[in-house]
Amino acid sequence: MFNIKQITPWKTALFILMLLPMLLGLGYGLLYSFGVIGLLNTGFTTEHWSDVLLNFSFWKSLLFSFSIGLISVGISLVMALWMVVNWHLDLRKGKLSTLIYLPLAFPATVVGFFIFQSFSKAGFWSRFLYQIGIISDIEDFPSVVNDAYGIGIILASSFIITPFLSLILKGIFENEHVTKFQHIAKNLGASQRQVLVKITLPILLQKAKTSLLLFLIFVIGSYEIPLLLGRQNPKMITVAIVDKAQRFNLNDIPQAYAMAILYVLFLLFLFFGFQRLAKLKTKAYA
Amino acid sequence: MRKHIGQSIVGFIILFPLVFLLILSFGKQWFYPHILPNIWQTSQWESLFSPSFQLTKSLGLSLLLSISVGLVSTITAFYFSKKIAYSYSKTTWLSLAYVPYLLSPIIFAVLIHFYFLKIGLSGSLFGVIIAQFLICFPFGIIICSTFWTSQIQSLENLSSTLGGSTTQTLKRVLLPLAKSTLLLCFFQCFLISWFEYGLTHFIGAGKVKTLTVSVFAYVNEANPFLAALAGFLLILPSVLLLLVNKRLIFKTSKKLTDYE
Numbered sequence: 211m212f213n214i215k216q217i218t219p220w221k222t223a224l225f226i227l228m229l230l231p232m233l234l235g236l237g238y239g240l241l242y243s244f245g246v247i248g249l250l251n252t253g254f255t256t257e258h259w260s261d262v263l264l265n266f267s268f269w270k271s272l273l274f275s276f277s278i279g280l281i282s283v284g285i286s287l288v289m290a291l292w293m294v295v296n297w298h299l300d301l302r303k304g305k306l307s308t309l310i311y312l313p314l315a316f317p318a319t320v321v322g323f324f325i326f327q328s329f330s331k332a333g334f335w336s337r338f339l340y341q342i343g344i345i346s347d348i349e350d351f352p353s354v355v356n357d358a359y360g361i362g363i364i365l366a367s368s369f370i371i372t373p374f375l376s377l378i379l380k381g382i383f384e385n386e387h388v389t390k391f392q393h394i395a396k397n398l399g400a401s402q403r404q405v406l407v408k409i410t411l412p413i414l415l416q417k418a419k420t421s422l423l424l425f426l427i428f429v430i431g432s433y434e435i436p437l438l439l440g441r442q443n444p445k446m447i448t449v450a451i452v453d454k455a456q457r458f459n460l461n462d463i464p465q466a467y468a469m470a471i472l473y474v475l476f477l478l479f480l481f482f483g484f485q486r487l488a489k490l491k492t493k494a495y496a
Numbered sequence: 497m498r499k500h501i502g503q504s505i506v507g508f509i510i511l512f513p514l515v516f517l518l519i520l521s522f523g524k525q526w527f528y529p530h531i532l533p534n535i536w537q538t539s540q541w542e543s544l545f546s547p548s549f550q551l552t553k554s555l556g557l558s559l560l561l562s563i564s565v566g567l568v569s570t571i572t573a574f575y576f577s578k579k580i581a582y583s584y585s586k587t588t589w590l591s592l593a594y595v596p597y598l599l600s601p602i603i604f605a606v607l608i609h610f611y612f613l614k615i616g617l618s619g620s621l622f623g624v625i626i627a628q629f630l631i632c633f634p635f636g637i638i639i640c641s642t643f644w645t646s647q648i649q650s651l652e653n654l655s656s657t658l659g660g661s662t663t664q665t666l667k668r669v670l671l672p673l674a675k676s677t678l679l680l681c682f683f684q685c686f687l688i689s690w691f692e693y694g695l696t697h698f699i700g701a702g703k704v705k706t707l708t709v710s711v712f713a714y715v716n717e718a719n720p721f722l723a724a725l726a727g728f729l730l731i732l733p734s735v736l737l738l739l740v741n742k743r744l745i746f747k748t749s750k751k752l753t754d755y756e
Contacts, residue, residue: 232595
């Protein structure tokens with residue numbers, strides 16, 4: 211039960227610093243999207259919400275962002291798992307152990323710019339392929355940047371996430387003493403494939419699931435990379451919201467707030483829903 | 497052999513962007529199909545030593561902004577993480593600390609921009625510092641909360657039992673022990689602020705020209721050479737901080753292993 215005596219000054223201060231700005235923002239957005247406040251709004255209306263909910267482009271943006279997130283995290287997971295399983299000793303000592311930290315220092319803005327300059331039609335790789343005679347014209351280079359499938363966004367996101375994920379998986383590999391379990395399984399007659407599928411992967415994936423979810427949310431909510439490497443249609447959800455909020459047409463602003471609130475609800479549902487599911491599963495196994 | 501080839505490819509993928517940006521930052525003209533710029537220049541790098549050069553100003557501004565955000569976030573996060581760690585509602589507060597991260601900084605900026613406009617903080621450096629603090633502070637709490645273990649609590653109690661005041665316990669026991677955590681928290685908050693574009697651009701209304709904002713401005717002006725220079729400047733301090741960070745993490749984990 212809620213007890214007023216439990217509210218101490220530090221809790222009030224923490225609430226003000228950590229949660230109040232977000233709640234105020236959501237409250238303002240909610241009132242604006244329902245037409246209660248705002249420059250051109252005339253009174254309570256559900257028109258803006260029905261416009262957003264019945265608008266195909268909003269759902270397309272949300273689904274596009276979610277798919278890009280899933281693919282990017284999937285690619286990164288495969289690469290990181292491969293590196294950790296095969297090179298876990300090299301990731302602890304030697305050149306690779308230092309090199310793997312370097313991409314953590316690359317801001318999304320710079321990675322987006324780099325991918326744009328190297329993979330666009332006039333970029334480095336197009337020039338390289340032209341010089342070695344694989345393509346004969348600038349148009350022969352495939353559209354990887356500002357393309358309909360978000361390949362550029364996936365490349366950039368995977369470049370950022372893979373080193374983070376490798377370090378997390380490397381940590382789990384060492385802390386959970388996976389090598390010991392592998393030895394025991396081998397001594398009991400398990401094949402190389404069985405050790406990988408039944409011992410290594412389940413341990414690593416079980417421990418890394420929350421991190422994977424956070425990376426998925428990170429990609430869905432990324433802004434700089436889709437701004438540089440995406441296109442007008444389909445748009446990543448963050449770009450779509452900011453575009454509506456910053457347009458000269460003031461009538462679009464309530465829709466931007468409605469979209470932002472739906473996006474926040476989607477992510478909260480994803481995060482806390484996943485945590486609840488994980489708790490229920492743990493309880494079921496116990 | 498296969499392993500060496502594989503690791504060389506990974507090494508190339510990691511180092512290529514750095515080399516590419518460095519080369520591009522010395523370019524003046526880069527016509528298709530030249531692989532490297534066909535005209536080179538050093539004037540952009542030389543201009544960095546001039547205080548009136550826009551990128552030099554952006555570098556100074558970014559450093560001021562990120563150091564301020566890093567310091568304020570670390571101090572407040574350290575204080576509140578202790579309160580959270582010793583409270584009964586620890587799990588709830590720590591779960592809530594993830595919420596600003598989940599929101600995505602740019603969406604957070606869209607939602608709170610109205611209040612910044614009302615208070616007159618939109619378009620100002622102070623406004624951007626506050627907005628970035630609101631994102632970094634919860635993240636700092638997550639980092640600092642790992643410090644407050646039962647062992648630390650026992651040491652704190654021991655210090656009090658032996659007659660140490662709260663200030664003495666903080667100065668002589670807690671701060672020396674928390675040095676690594678505090679540095680880690682500062683570096684992480686510094687990097688979040690250093691890397692931030694969307695929120696800075698939105699709350700700063702384009703007037704607070706940090707390095708990330710400059711990269712976008714140069715891309716929009718179709719000037720890849722200055723954008724590459726700004727990008728390279730963005731990477732340099734973060735590489736240095738990460739190498740320190742790595743040693744720090746390594747040292748902390750070694751200490752813990754030795755203790756065990």
